Amino acid sequence: MKCKRGTIIGVFAILIASLLIAMNVAAIPATTWSTLNSTKKPQSGETTANTRFPVPDRAIANPPFLTANYIWDEASTNGRLLYMPAFGTQSKWTEILPSQTYGYPTPREGACLVWSGANPGDFGMPGVDQNLILFGGKLSNGQYTNEVNIYNMWTRNWEYKQSLPYGPTPRAWSACARYQSYMVDQPWPTYEFNGMIIDGGWGPNGYESGMWIFCDHPYDNPGESDRDGCPAPFRGWRLAGPIIACDPILGIRSGHAFVELNHWTGAFEHNTQYDELIVFGGIKQGGQSNDYVREPTHLKFVEILTGGVLAFDCVTWGESFEPYTPWPRQAFGVAIKGSPSGASGMVIYGGSGPNGLLNDAYYAEWDSALVVHYKWITQSGTLPGNRRLPAFMCAGLNCLDTDATWRYILYGGWNGVNKQDTFKGNFVP
16 A cells, blocks of 8 residues: 655654654744834944843833833934834834034944943932943044943933043944943942943954943942942043953954843843853954854953952853854844843844854853853744844843743844844744
8 A cells, every 4th residue: 555745744743743742842942023114214234333122211201111222323413313112012213313512423333332320210320310322433434433422311412422532442343231330348239330341343453452441420429439440420431351361261352242141130120240241252353264253251340450450350151052053153133131040141143154144043041050051043924134233122121031022123234235124023932
């Protein structure tokens, strides 16, 4: 008796499925992509100046505190910003045309943008102040800049514009993240100041070295100590750096990412744990194909050295893969997420690797054993495809929940042409 080929294939599929169930194989994480239409859009192409997670913004609405993702339009001459609220059904870009005190940010590409805030009580500042800090970039004439701009989210005003003589050299495409001075050597933990930490990047002479912290500490609050070399009132740079043993581990990189090591599982606070960060990916100095790295490295502030340098210790974390190993990469999209350990992880998308542009997505979750667990994510729907340096942001109120469905927004990027499209992805564990 002859069996039809389709019958054999069907029986074989059932047997494989039964075997997987018997082996108790965990479900593979997945996302479904769809496009979003919006009349207002940021500039097209690579988009580095974005907040990566929804930040509190009292200018959008009064309490309960609502949040939104921000992108600075790097082609604008009028300080244009766009935000997308992380609540309700308002999945569209809204334009802000701010005022200015000392001038609008100089248009440039490859700049960093971070939120300078701490918690829903004071957002890192007395009263209602909340700030976005913008740093660096490459100008349209090919020159690089170390300009710093500060946007007051409450007054919707660019209130600060400086290229300081002491600080990082002009550069673009640096790794950057919010930095928080979290004092634990007091009767109770307090926040002294917030700001931005940057590392590496690309400048007029190629790879740029140096880790720096910009202190956003404009108010003199009684009782605060000068813990991290940023006496109040003070806005300026402080040199930071890994201890000597960390130099060969970190190297000099471009196209890498800083991600806060986050132990808060609520939607708004995004508090780092004692000034700790994860460095991931990039190209190490040399620029050959084998210099693309993953190398997840844990940075933690340890002390102030002679001369006021803020020293960081580092540990390279272990890695596990489920089921595939992500390519080493640079210029990728990265956003925060929750993880089963209660500490945060991240989601990475695309970028460029040794063999060209990438279109894959992975969860990267860290645990208390100093191991990063990579989980490959299947994708369906209208796919973003290959692209480097898209803006990639957690867009829901549950960014750091450990067992929820997460919503992410991906915008722009480059895949041979400058892109100006927006995608929404519903990610499941």
